[in-house]
Amino acid sequence: MTPREPRHEPQVLLLVPTGEGAGLTSACLGLIQALDTIGLKAGFLKPLRQDELNGPGPDRSCALVSSTLGLHPPAPIPQAEMERLLREDRLDVLMEQVVELQDRALSTAGDGTPELLVMEGLVPTRHASYATQVNAQLAHALNARIILVGSGDLAEPRALAEQLDMHARAFGGIGSARTLGCILMRLHNLPGGGDDSGLAAGTAVPTLDEPLLAELRRHSPALATDRFHVIGMVPYAPALSAPRVLDVARALGATVLNEGEPERRVLSTSLCARSASNALHIFKPGSLVVASGDRDDVVLASALATMNGVPLAGVLLTNGFLPGENMIEMCRPALKTGLPVISVETDSFTTAQNLGQMGNDIPMDDLERAERVANFVAAHIDLQWLKDHLSRGYTRRLSPSAFRHQLVKLAQQADRRIILPEGAEPRTVEAAAICQRRGLARCVLLGKREEIEEVARQRGIALPEGLEIIDPDRIRERYVAPMVERRTGKVNALTAEAQLHDNVVLGTMMLQLDEVDGLVSGAVHTTANTVRPAFQLIKTAPGYRQVSSIFFMLLPEQVVVYGDCAVNPDPDAEALAEIAIQSARSAQAFGIEPRVAMISYSTGESGSGADVEKVRQATRLAREQAPDLLIDGPLQYDAAAIESVGRQKAPDSPVAGRATVFVFPDLNTGNTTYKAVQRSARVVSVGPMLQGLNKPVNDLSRGALVDDIVYTIALTAIQAAQRD
CATH class of the missing domain: 3.40.50.10950 (Rossmann fold)
Incomplete structure (x- = not known):
């Protein structure tokens, strides 16, 4: 079989939130923006939709990525389709659909294949109790590295450390090679919060708060390891969470009395229950003044403040009351400056409650806010560390x-x-x-x-x-x-x-x-x-003197090749070397990077005897005949398959602990092993496929x-x- 070039897929970074309101989409925007500033092209994929967070209409994350970063990711799989497949216990089919989406995301990413693919995971909610399980399967299906996205108050470092520890367990724990690090969003009490002015992608990364890191590490020592890094610490910036008056009107179903400048930002909300003369402090820049519609004094005070140059966000009138025509005429000059005025039927107290329940999600048509958020997050990410560590110690599968x-x-x-x-x-x-x-x-x-x-x-x-x-x-x-x-x-x-x-x-x-x-x-x-x-x-095909077989073993996290498990009862060293080369070429032809382990009951020079010597000689012959391949042996199965065992038993081997092609010394060993793994571990095996x-x-x-x-x-x- 003619080998095809291994498919060099971009590294997938799966951003997994630790809860609702963690700022997941903002973290994705900032990470892609920041990667771009250091010359790494990244694509975006949101594989699964969550209607309870998104609402009707197009997916918000995809729309924001498209409008802000110029990427055009495919629409996510509908939540109803996802949940149907989960109910039917067809998680494998769901993951195949995700892989198809990944292909589409890469094909629509613009010029050239991205070096990285940033993927938005599921948010754990009361409804989405399956989020952790599905996120773990996403990581396996796309061979993704995990970046946790959390948020919290730095006054409570223990809770933050425990939150990260708990959510990392689904991916092997904080110390695993798969779990890359975390981005901490919307951190209260972190220096640098409160103002996003002047921060843009490419700005020098602010120094991470070392006392905080020391405190986090005290509660979670794994946070101090090289395997897990605090990639970003993003302070809470109220200005970046400020909705427009337009967004407030949409959320409350308000009637627009004077459109004015609906893009004005609501930096604060002030409920005026006292007379205007006793509430002059609320008439400040960015303030949304909330008062009953029959409070003419508040309406007049808002108009006067506007005419005096105070850029209020707007006026929100409650109880369904509207100012009279004479009052409107008196306020006309203020209205002409662009002051938005909206009205709701609910009373002032209920209206204030509704305002407090508005989410912090960026509306998909708020391009300005999305760009500011992307730049602000990017400026607080340790990009150099990320660039240096994306490939270190991680095997592609x-x-x-x-x-x-x-x-x-x-x-x-x-x-x-x-x-x-x-x-x-x-x-x-x-x-x-x-x-x-x-x-x-x-x-x-x-x-x-x-x-x-x-x-x-x-x-x-x-x-x-x-x-x-x-x-x-x-x-x-x-x-x-x-x-x-x-x-x-x-x-x-x-x-x-x-x-x-x-x-x-x-x-x-x-x-x-x-x-x-x-x-x-x-x-x-x-x-x-x-x-x-x-x-x-x-x-037999030219260049081969025998036929052999392989099985593709679909292990939980990766596909490996077993050979020969069906044809040759007791191959000699020359035949075993040929089986190794055939198996490696077949693996390569199907997109598996071949790292060939010649299996025996001993590793390296630890054993002796005719059986071990056959494997040792076959390894030497295979290396001579195919110097381009990574082949090592003899290796015991655990030394070939398990990274920690491989480091201990064969520390200098390029294959030990990372093998993808397992060549067994005889049919008795190969057939027994494949059936034991297939039946005991409930592994799907595809084959035998004959080669040669x-x-x-x-x-x-x-x-x-x-x-x-x-x-x-x-x-x-x-x-x-x-x-x-």
Whole structure:
């Protein structure tokens, strides 16, 4: 198989809020803005919508990112669709949809692929009790690093430290490689708050409050480690939370009596319950004066203050009372300066309560505020540290969701014709129907039409239009002569005709003659029944002397490759080296960065004996034959798979603790291990996929599920396209 270049996905930074009101969207805006100032291009993705926070209409976060930063992320998956899949226990399907959104976000990010993708996680609310679970799955599906977004009062450092500790546990804890750090937003009692004037992206980062950090570390020592960093400490700036009079009118459903300048900012709200002469202190810049509509003295005082040059935010009249025409005329000069006046039906006390319940979210049409927030947050982020640490100590992994999405996408692009010799086998019929409908392959079922249609009826399967059914009795005769020619001296016409009664042999001949592009069998046949005709008729590809197999093991956080678990009982060192190289190339062809571990019962030089020596020699041969690959061995399984064990047992190995391709010393070890992992850990395994043949033939386990067959058909179609 021709390897394809590994897909260099941008690093995903998943911003996870510790609660409502943490300033999640503001943190995303600021982080993207700040990354841009140090030359790192970032895209944005909000994969999942939350209606209770967003309200009706377009998604607020996506709209703000688009208007402020010029990015055009795709619309998030609707909350109803997300919750339906969660109820149906189809989290894997939801994550595949997220991976598809990621592809779309990258394709619409402008010129070139972004180096980073900033992603907004779910906000934990009373309704969204599933937020933590889904955020953890998002991190796994997109191989994302976590930045926690929190807020609080610096007078309570213990509560802040415990909040970070608690939310980090879903991602392996504060000390894990996945958890990168935190951005603390809207911090009260932090120097630098209260004024955003002069702060813009690119401004020197203010010194982090060291006494506060020391206090946080005292309550959470993990905060002091190099694995977790306080990336930003953003002070609370009231001016950045100031709504416009326009926003107040929308929130309260107010009637606009004088539009004036609706963009004026409400820096404070003052309820005037006393006479105007006793409340002169409320008539100050940015103040929204709230009073009953029949309080002519307050209305006049507001007009006088305006005419004296005090830029009030506006006047809000309550109780449904409106000033008389004479009063309006008297205030006309003030109204002409742009003073907004709005009115509500509720009484003053209720109106004040409603004002207090207004959220701090940035309206999607408030471009000015969004830009100021982005610049202010960016100016309080330690960007140099972030730039220096984005890749350190973190291994890129292909997640199961990304792998499945990639299989579907590549198979659809391949558009290959795949023969299924076990045409009337129920699981195979269902898998063929699924593949045909989803465009994963043009499937051909070998079998009697009436038998296949009866199977479909019994299982409630609708056979899609375009699904081919070929009766083997009608075509068998024309393959006799080509088979005799292919196996000259080994079969004659009589024996060839007899062998072609086996549909696997017949399908293999169709493949050999390029009438189909690949073959999948094994749901009811043994591996030998599937593989033997391929050895005899297809034969090995140039440069290989044997056929081997791999399984793609969909572990919870990543996809790894196991080989050989199905074909070669006891390969010698030369054969084992070839299996390692074949397996690495296959992994690379499917987007997995190959780091090959040659598995044994000992690591390095710790063991001796013929079995260990075989693995040691195979490692040396594989390195000589493929110096471009990372290959190491012998390694015990735990030393190959677990980072901490790898550092202890093989500290200088480029593979230990990071392996993605596991090559077992013999079939007994490989088959036992794959089945133990598959069944005990409930891991989906895709395969076995045969490698080293001239054309793609793949075997199924006789216990294969419908999904296993679907993905194997997709694999086969991709192999065929890559061979071409």
